[in-house]
Structure formats: structure tokens, C-alpha cells
Amino acid sequence: MTETSLTDRERLEVYTWMRLTRAFDERMVALWKQGRGVGGTFSQRGHEAISVGAGWALAPDDVVAPMHRDLGTFLVRGITPLRAFASLMGRATGVTGGRDINFHGMGDLSLGIIGFISHLPHSVPVALGAAMSFRYRGEKRAVLSFTGDGASGSGLFHETLNMAALWDAPYVLLVENNQYAYSTPVHEHTKVTDLARRADGYGIPGVSVDGNDVEAVHAAVKMALDRAREGGGPTLIEARTMRMMGHAIHDGAEYVPPAQLAEWAARDPLQLFEERLVATGVSRDDLEGIGRRCEAEVEEAVVWAEGSPWPDPATVTDGVYAP
Amino acid sequence: MTETSLTDRERLEVYTWMRLTRAFDERMVALWKQGRGVGGTFSQRGHEAISVGAGWALAPDDVVAPMHRDLGTFLVRGITPLRAFASLMGRATGVTGGRDINFHGMGDLSLGIIGFISHLPHSVPVALGAAMSFRYRGEKRAVLSFTGDGASGSGLFHETLNMAALWDAPYVLLVENNQYAYSTPVHEHTKVTDLARRADGYGIPGVSVDGNDVEAVHAAVKMALDRAREGGGPTLIEARTMRMMGHAIHDGAEYVPPAQLAEWAARDPLQLFEERLVATGVSRDDLEGIGRRCEAEVEEAVVWAEGSPWPDPATVTDGVYAP
Amino acid sequence: MAGHAETFGFSGGPEGDGSRVMTYVAAISEALREEMRRDPSVLVMGEDIGNDFGGAFKVTKGFAAEFGPLRVLNTPLAELGFTGVASGMALMGLRPVVEMQFADFISSAFDSIVQYAATTHYRWGAAVPMVIRAPSDGGLRSGPFHSQNPEAWFVHTPGLKVVAPATPADAKGLLTAAIRDDNPVIYFESKPLYRNLKGYVPEGEHVVPIGKAHLARSGKNLSIVTYGAELHQALAAAERLADEGIECDVLDLRSLKPLDEEAVLATARKTGKVLVVHAANRLAGVGAEVAAMIADRAFEWLDAPVRRLGGLDTPVPFSPPLEDAYRPDAAKIAAMARELARY
Amino acid sequence: MAGHAETFGFSGGPEGDGSRVMTYVAAISEALREEMRRDPSVLVMGEDIGNDFGGAFKVTKGFAAEFGPLRVLNTPLAELGFTGVASGMALMGLRPVVEMQFADFISSAFDSIVQYAATTHYRWGAAVPMVIRAPSDGGLRSGPFHSQNPEAWFVHTPGLKVVAPATPADAKGLLTAAIRDDNPVIYFESKPLYRNLKGYVPEGEHVVPIGKAHLARSGKNLSIVTYGAELHQALAAAERLADEGIECDVLDLRSLKPLDEEAVLATARKTGKVLVVHAANRLAGVGAEVAAMIADRAFEWLDAPVRRLGGLDTPVPFSPPLEDAYRPDAAKIAAMARELARY
Ligand SMILES: Cc1ncc(C[n+]2csc(CCOP(=O)(O)OP(=O)(O)O)c2C)c(N)n1
Ligand SMILES: Cc1ncc(C[n+]2csc(CCOP(=O)(O)OP(=O)(O)O)c2C)c(N)n1
Numbered sequence A, B: 001m002t003e004t005s006l007t008d009r010e011r012l013e014v015y016t017w018m019r020l021t022r023a024f025d026e027r028m029v030a031l032w033k034q035g036r037g038v039g040g041t042f043s044q045r046g047h048e049a050i051s052v053g054a055g056w057a058l059a060p061d062d063v064v065a066p067m068h069r070d071l072g073t074f075l076v077r078g079i080t081p082l083r084a085f086a087s088l089m090g091r092a093t094g095v096t097g098g099r100d101i102n103f104h105g106m107g108d109l110s111l112g113i114i115g116f117i118s119h120l121p122h123s124v125p126v127a128l129g130a131a132m133s134f135r136y137r138g139e140k141r142a143v144l145s146f147t148g149d150g151a152s153g154s155g156l157f158h159e160t161l162n163m164a165a166l167w168d169a170p171y172v173l174l175v176e177n178n179q180y181a182y183s184t185p186v187h188e189h190t191k192v193t194d195l196a197r198r199a200d201g202y203g204i205p206g207v208s209v210d211g212n213d214v215e216a217v218h219a220a221v222k223m224a225l226d227r228a229r230e231g232g233g234p235t236l237i238e239a240r241t242m243r244m245m246g247h248a249i250h251d252g253a254e255y256v257p258p259a260q261l262a263e264w265a266a267r268d269p270l271q272l273f274e275e276r277l278v279a280t281g282v283s284r285d286d287l288e289g290i291g292r293r294c295e296a297e298v299e300e301a302v303v304w305a306e307g308s309p310w311p312d313p314a315t316v317t318d319g320v321y322a323p
Numbered sequence C, D: 001m002a003g004h005a006e007t008f009g010f011s012g013g014p015e016g017d018g019s020r021v022m023t024y025v026a027a028i029s030e031a032l033r034e035e036m037r038r039d040p041s042v043l044v045m046g047e048d049i050g051n052d053f054g055g056a057f058k059v060t061k062g063f064a065a066e067f068g069p070l071r072v073l074n075t076p077l078a079e080l081g082f083t084g085v086a087s088g089m090a091l092m093g094l095r096p097v098v099e100m101q102f103a104d105f106i107s108s109a110f111d112s113i114v115q116y117a118a119t120t121h122y123r124w125g126a127a128v129p130m131v132i133r134a135p136s137d138g139g140l141r142s143g144p145f146h147s148q149n150p151e152a153w154f155v156h157t158p159g160l161k162v163v164a165p166a167t168p169a170d171a172k173g174l175l176t177a178a179i180r181d182d183n184p185v186i187y188f189e190s191k192p193l194y195r196n197l198k199g200y201v202p203e204g205e206h207v208v209p210i211g212k213a214h215l216a217r218s219g220k221n222l223s224i225v226t227y228g229a230e231l232h233q234a235l236a237a238a239e240r241l242a243d244e245g246i247e248c249d250v251l252d253l254r255s256l257k258p259l260d261e262e263a264v265l266a267t268a269r270k271t272g273k274v275l276v277v278h279a280a281n282r283l284a285g286v287g288a289e290v291a292a293m294i295a296d297r298a299f300e301w302l303d304a305p306v307r308r309l310g311g312l313d314t315p316v317p318f319s320p321p322l323e324d325a326y327r328p329d330a331a332k333i334a335a336m337a338r339e340l341a342r343y
């Protein structure tokens, strides 16, 4: 599915978010390799079409529960690169004020973002709860929840889809099938690697989409969210892509066959989209200009984050409870 | 599916187990209504074809993990009515020596029976573990695990089937779809009430069978166990029946429409099988003779159980740990 | 032999204008109903509360008709998932009250409670106002999986509040407070008290603040610190001991987290001898924290070791003689207190 | 600022014939490998141990080639389910050693451990010989979900055993004992010690019996009772205190359940002053049980309150200044011990 409802201008905007995501990721990876990071982190490479395409499909009042490879969604929804880098660096100015690590807990309800925990996939039922709050109040809003191919082996996947279907919730679950769960290839953690096929067991639509084609992702997610908002119930979407780096920053991913990486590298989501934009008349110079602006924005964020204060240890017990 | 591979003699044996199960259940219900029971218990009425048919399909070396409506399986596998009643009565002579309640914990590895806990459906993965021990040792044995329609909404259902399929385990999961999970009708706890349909999402065969037809249950379970033993992998079987009494002994089940009960009463598993036996030349007198012998056996068990000693309180802390 | 070994009866409670005598379980229902009427963001969810079944203990009987299916949300058998759903609702400003069919099944929802709900406010500042109602405790011949008192797991976990009312009035007042609290609160209600205990309960708004213990009886020789159904065993024991000339303070903790440390220390410092009692098994139970806290902060005042009496360190056995051996009762409390008084 | 705040180094250990110096994590691997060679019923299972990845910490690196895929069973992301699978294997006589990728994820398997594995022998006499390896503890800037010390939940639960080795030799010896034990044993291994701590480890069979504490340092003024990585902080603190003339007993519990009550009481009675230390958050932690037990059974010998030092009662924060504030270290232990010595 590559038709799109995006205008030319919107396509450039989407491209910009993807470039920003890529620029952020490349800078992050470089910093961590230099030892300038704090704690571990997760490369986003290869996931840009999913996180941006899906994030872009959200309506302003929708809510989203991104995971550890969804930086693009965080950015599109309004987490600035400044705050994001400060979070990664454990600074007081980060989203969690240094309490949680990398993209974890990067929630901001004013932006319609639900933060996640490590334990997979707990965002999935929590996001359904948000969707049920919309049903409860009769609001025309929908929720998009992300999970991974590995996490889909967890019981919460089943419990949540069963409830979402039963309750006709305005809920879309997007499984990022990036061929691996840490070191384990998808066919070694499940026999049915066509993950959208599970939808039938819940009586809801299941859609499989090319996760490297940002317009295809956008179209599939938008259609599902639109239907959900109109009372049409949940959808399970599988977006197929490839995790192009290790599981986390420390992981060299020697277990990934080079041929598999090469195959997917040839379908890099940014390049794919660039070709398409160029084919429709956008100049490569314009695209490179966007890239440079994104890199500058990222650089500014890094400087700001590294210059940001550490949290004050005297505050360490603050906020365990809501007042 | 009503063809059967059973000989006439075997059919009478199967019938006897069903009558024994029914007699046990009726006596149990009466005793509890008279206040002679200890703790709560679960009526088995309506489930006799499933518990006996499936239990009868097991090979001697197979292992089974029955649940709270599978008395027939316990009996077929060798838990005597004496021990079973003593268990229900909390006596030292019961299977758990008074430590666990009613059919809970009624495990006996020498009989190839794994005991269950209340938390649903934890037997399901445990039974898969037993199946994996057979794969581990290269033994041609299979495991049959029971669960309910309600319990199939729990995450363990999904986690276990995913692993069983992935590992090609000699494992058969039988879902007793008895139309209710406590007070909740099946269509109010899942959108897809055709529970065998979930099998496809795991890439394993799914079979739906008339749970009131003992020969159909037997044939389906036997075929699945045979295939499992031969390395053909797991099967999901849905057996459809009706819980003919309340959820547990205290429950009047006012929420069940009388018409629904009447419809299923007309298809009582014992009566169905009796008609078939009579049609093939067995005399009603013979069947009633079997019934009387079963009732006598049950009565003897009740007397024995009620006369059995209570556990000695001095032993209460024994056995928390294996020596 | 098969009967219920304990007796309760009447808990007293705040008599006066608008106070009526009602059962413990009715007080729970009343708090829920009143809060749902007061605040449209309050809802109940759990297994078998649909079709006006009212749940296993009929606590929400009649609610479906009054509040409709979205506010009385029947769930599939999926504690982990539906507790996560409740967290999501809470994040969006609803106030779900989740019913575990039995407290024993709270372990099925454990991950969602201790990892998601408990940590969210600390991590990113989002409040998770939810209540988990957990019908706990035994003595009812219900076996290892319908008799548990799992409060210690949650008291240890940062970010949760934990309460355990012992009277109808507190059942109402603490549930009201829990629903209005902006944090996840685990509400351990006591099955053996449900229909066996009556007491005065104020009509209309009645809030018992979380974190305040209640001195249920006053005496100078010894302190018994307890909560839940064991309060009534402790009071019965204190009654017997009074006949023997041993006068007991009986402190009902009511809140297990936050613990009313001042009240605990006050009674410990007053009598110098403390017995901590709970139905949960003893080892590393809530009583360990209470005793350790006393041993730390009331050391100078102690005239005897801080003693603990809990359930035995076994699963809760089913058979009456075994469960009776397992479970603290007035006689066991009195025996231990008597010995402590003589110390 | 971002660095690791603690240093370890060398733990000593049983020097002598066949003893070699190795890291804590290598000792774990060695115990596993030797037990798998010795007993064909021993197997390992968990996430990312397939294809010779060896798990997140490479503990089973090389195992796949030696033992094959059924004895090095890679699992999907399904802790609850695969822990149940392990119980089933154990019932049938296998001895699965389950690896949690991080101890934090043991809460995902909670129900299976505390309700199924822990209760089965008591209920129907079937042994469940399994080990759950849980890489625990923090100080590594890993945030709230990769730094937890969840041992208290399991110490409270009847039917489990719980161990927490602090040295390479004990890591080997306790894992060997755990694998040979016929009960479910939770083995909390310490991530901060993995590659930071070396010590002598006996070659070949080495069994450290479950339930025996070890007096790691002897002194007359004060007792520090601890376990896991905090042992090394306690020893460092004791070293500093010795310079000040305060001589400490430092008791390494090694087993948290069963607890070596006699060893704890011996040191308490010897010095009369006890500080209990652990990295897990303090409230209702294992330290509460230890302190309460001392307050009960060593009362007559106590010259000061039993003090406790734990992690703060918050989720484990990520940022270095916050985590440093959260976590007990030698300086905090020394400060508290010094004050206690002066009591
Ligand atoms: C309950 C639980 N168990 C284990 C882990 C450790 N873990 C973190 S990410 C991961 C793999 C996840 O794979 P997938 O869902 O495919 O997401 P991806 O990282 O590929 O995007 C694992 C095993 C976890 N986070 N949660
Ligand atoms: C985890 C868990 N939650 C709740 C319960 C309480 N409970 C006991 S049986 C039951 C209904 C089970 O329905 P189903 O699986 O259809 O089995 P049936 O009783 O109909 O045979 C419930 C909710 C439980 N046993 N376990």
C-alpha cells in the first residue's frame, strides 16, 4: 500500500521528522560510543518510517504509548530533542528529571504520550485503559499502542486484544516486527511469524504493512485510528522492518547475518522516501538542507543537555506519591 | 464426529466411568446441600463426556493435568472415589492429606496426574513443561492439559500455545467451553466464542468437538495425543458443553436462562451415550445395574471418607520443603 | 469440626447522628456506591460484576442498573491485563476501583501493580489514582488459594499505599479515602468479617484518613499491635487477660503503608512490651517491619523483647484442624501476651 | 559523574589446592557447566541463550555447543509461561535452571513462582527442584527496571529458598547447592559483582550449604549483618572503622531463606549492637525480619537499638546523583555504624 493522502507539504514535513530522528539517533550512537552517554540506550535505525509514519497519523487529541524504538513518535508528538537528550543524559531537565533511563518513562500527558516501563509489554493494556476512558466519556479519540515482535509472545498481548475486541475499544496495536527480539530471530520465538494473522483469533482486522514505507505505515495507522474513533473497534497492525543496529548500544549483534542487514539496508526507510520525493520533483539539495538543519538542531540539543544540571540528590525521595 | 474406535466392551467401561462420575457428583452435591461437606466444591454435571472421554484417550505413560470439572479424568487415571471423597472432606487419607481443597492439588505423579492450583490457568504451562521433559528424554509420551473458556482469556493460554507450537511439543490443550465462566457467558468474556479458531494464530491444528458426545471427545483427543506422541506437535481442542449447575456449590446460577439449560439437558452426555448403547443392543437393565454398582461404590467411599481421621495438627508445618 | 472457628459480632464504631448498624461488607458497598454517585470518574471493574451479579461477594449488587456497564465493567479472566487497563484509565483521570475476586489472585496482577502503577508518579509525574480491592484472609476452610493475606509484598513496594480495615466504619471510611487518593491504594478487605461483623457506620460522607492507626482498647501492661480480622481476636484476648489483671493497649493499624509510626511508638513506649499479630504468615511479614521499627525507635522504653505472632510459615492449609493450627486466634494471642506480661 | 560509584576488587575466598582466581560471573558459569556435565537432568532455559548468545550476561556462552538446544532452551519473552514450564519439567524429574534476563523481570513470573512452585510440595508432596537465577542489584546507572533487589517478596513466601552470594566462591558453591536442592530456589546474583569482583574458587565440586551464614570479618564492638554486593561496602566500612578503633563483626548471610538465625544471634549477642544493611529498599525488606528476629531473640544482649540501612523507599532512580543518594555505600554504612558504636 503506497498510495497516500499526504499533500506535498506534509510529505516534506514527514521527511523532516524522519531526518531529525535519524540525526538524533546517529548523534546518540556516536556519543555513547565515545563514552559520553549515561547508562544504556537503544538505536532507532531502521524504525524511522514506523515511528514517524504512525506518530504522524495521530489526531491531536489521540493518545499514544510509544516504546524504545519510537523516538520519531516522541518527537512528532512534541518531546523536543532538547528534552529527549537531557533525558538520555540523566539531567534534571529531562522528561523524568533523571529518574528513568533513556526512552523509558518518557511520558507527558499534556502531549498525549504515555510513558513505558521495561517490563514488556505493559504499555499495551495501559493504552487500552486510555482508550476505554474515551469510550467512558464518549469522546471521539483513539489510542495507538506500540509493541515488538518479541513482546507479542507475552500474555498481555492476548489479554489486551481479547478485551479490546470484546469492548470495541478505540484502540490500535502496532507490532513492530523488526525480525529480532534481542538476539532471537522472530522464527525462533514464534512459529507464526506473520504476526497480523493473530488478529483473526480475536475477531478484529489484522493488517500487515511495509514498515520501511512511511506512507504505507501512515495510511494503515490512519485508517485504523479513524475507524477506531468512529466506533469501529480495534485493529492489529504488523509493521515489518529490520533493527539495523544491535539490540541496545552495547550489543554488536554479531548474530545477525550480514546478508540480512544488507538486504534491508537497500530498503532504508529514509532512502526509500527520498527516492520517492525526488521522483515527484523535490530536489536533493532541499533534502540535504533539511538534513543539515536537523543535524544542527540535534547538536544544539546535545550541547544543551550536556550543559543541563544534574538532579539535586536532596530531591531523590520526592514524588514517590502524588500529593 | 461420532465414529469410534472403541470396542463394545470398552464402550461399557467408558459408560461405567461416566456413571461413576455422575453418581459421585450427585452424592457430593447432596452432601454439601445437607451441610456435610467441608469447604466449597464444584459440580461436574454435564462434563462427564469430556472428562471421561479425554481421560480414556490417554496412554498409560501419558500425563494429564485435569481441572476442577474433570473428576472423570481423575477417576479413570486411578484416583479412587475413596481418596477423592476423603480429599473433599479434608481428611488425612485424602490426596493432599487435608492441605488442599476439593479437587485442587489432587496430583499423583505415580498415576501421571499433575495437580492444579486455583490461579487460572497455571496448569497449562506446567503441563507443557511435562511434555517438554518427554521431548528432552526422547520418550514417546504426550501430555493432555485442560482449561476452561474463561481461563482461555488469560495470558498463559497465549504464552503456552506459542511455546508449544514453537517447540513442537507433545502437548494437547483441551478447552472446556461450558458456556460460562462463573456468571459470565462466553460471549461476554470474548468476542470469538469459537475458541478453536485461536489455533491458527499459533500455526497448530484447532479442533472443535461436541463435548456431550463421549466418543467424539475420545476420538478427537486420542487422535491429537497419538499425533503428539509421534512428533506431530500440539493440538488445541475445544469441547463444547454446558455447566449444568452453578459455578460452585454455593451458586444458584440464577443468571443462566432456563431455556439454555433445558436445551442442553436434552443432550445430557450420559443419556446420549445410553441411547447409543441401547441402539447397539445393550439392555437398559444392564445400564441400570452399572448405575447401581457405581452408586454403591460412591456410598462406600462417603462412609470411608467420613470415617477417616482428620489430619493431625502437629503435622501442619510438615512438607513445606522437600527433604 | 468443619465450622468456622472464630466469632466476631459487634464492633461498636462511631455511634451518633446518622450512624446505622450494618455489616462490614455492606459498608464497603455503601462507600463504593456513594463515591460513584459523588464523582462520575469513579468506576468499578472486575470479574463477574456484569449482569448485576455483583461479584463473588455481591459487593456491587445493584450497581449495574444504577451506573451502567461502562461504570460497572465486567472483565475477562485476565488480572494482569485488566489491572493495566485500570492504570491507563487512571492516567486519563478516571478513578477505577478494581475488584480482585479473591486477594489470592492479586499475584496474577502483581507485575502491573508493582512495576507500572507503583512507579509511574515517581518516574514521570503522572498520578495513577486507582484502588485495588482484595478480599483477603481465611479461617473459612477455603484452602491455600482463597485464604491469603499478601499485604507484605505491597508494603515493601515503594509507591503503593496499603490499608486493611477491621470494622464496618473503617471499611467505609478507608475505602472512601482510598478512592479519593491520587495514588494506587491496595485495600485489603477481610472476608471473615464480611457478614460476621456489624457495627455503627456513619451515613453519608465518612472518610478515615490513610495513615492513622486507632487505639481500640487502652491498657498499661502490654501492647498488642494488629490489623484486620485479627483485631477482634486481639480484643477478645485482651478481655480475657483483663480478667487476669493484665491490661492491654490494642492498636489497630488500619493503614499498613504509610504506617502510623507515631501511634505504634506511643503504645510501645507506654507499655514497654509489644506483641505484633497478623494472620499473614510471620516470616518477613508486615509484623517484621513493625517490630523492627519499634526495636529501633523505642529501644530505650522496651522492657521485653518485641514478640510476633503470625500465621505459620506454610501455605494456608484447608482442613479445619490444620487451618486452626495455622491461624492466630484469641487463645494463642492470650497465651503469648500472658508470657510477655510475665517477662 | 556517570561512572560507577563503587569499587570492589578481590574477595579472597578459599585458597588452596585447585583454587583459581576468577570473576564472580565466571564462577556462576562454572557451577552451571559442572552441574550440567554431572547430571543430565540439569538444563538451562531463558531468553537469548539460544544460538550460543549466552544470555544478556554471557553466563551460558559456549553451553549451546556442548549441551544442545534442548538443554539450553531459548524461550520467547514469556516469563510467566516459561517459569510454569520449568515447574512442569521439575515435576517430571528434570532440574531446570531458569534465567531471568534481569531480576527485575522476576515479577513477571511472580504468580508461577509463589503460587505454583512454592506450594506444590506442601499441597501434594511433589518436589519442584528448580533454580531461578536472578541478576539483581544496581549502582550501574541502569534505572528503575534493571537495578532491583526483589528478594523480600520471596523470603516472605512459604516454600521457597532464597540465596544471595557475595563472593565468587559462594557464587559457585551456592549455585551448586541450589541445583541439587529438591525445592525451588531463587538465586540472586549480583550484577555489580559480575566482572568487578575476583576471588579464589575451588576447582571441581564445591558446595556451600544453603542456610549457613559466613562471618567475613571479626570484631567485638559492633555487628554489620548484610549480603550480596553490600558485603563489600560493609567490609570497606569496617576497615575504616577499625582505623578509628571500632572493630566490627561483618556477617554475610549468604542464604536469606532459610536464614542462619543462630549465626545472626551469635554476632548480635557477641557485640550487642547490630546494623543490618542491604541494597533493597528498607521498608519491610529482609532487614526487617533480621532486625525483628534479633530484637526478639537477642533482646537481653542488646546494648543499642538494632539499626537498618537499606536503599531508599523509592523506585531505583537512574541519574548518578540520585542513584548514589539511593544506595547504601561504605561511607553511609560507616557513618551509621559509628553512631551506633557511640550509642
Ligand atoms: C518482561 C520482560 N522480559 C524481558 C525483557 C528484556 N528485554 C528487553 S527488550 C527485549 C527484546 C524485545 O524484543 P521486541 O519486542 O521484538 O522489541 P525490539 O527490541 O526488537 O524492538 C527483551 C527480552 C523485558 N524488557 N521485559
Ligand atoms: C487467576 C484467577 N482469577 C480468578 C479466579 C476465580 N475463578 C475461579 S473459576 C472462575 C471461572 C472460570 O471459568 P472457566 O475457565 O470457563 O472454567 P469453568 O469454571 O467454567 O469450568 C473464576 C473467575 C481464578 N481461579 N483464577
Ligand SMILES: [Mg+2]
Pocket (backbone or CB within 6 Å): A148, A149, A150, A176, A177, A178, A179, A180, A181, A182
Ligand atoms: Mg523485535
Ligand SMILES: [Mg+2]
Pocket (backbone or CB within 6 Å): B148, B149, B150, B176, B177, B178, B179, B180, B181, B182
Ligand atoms: Mg467455563
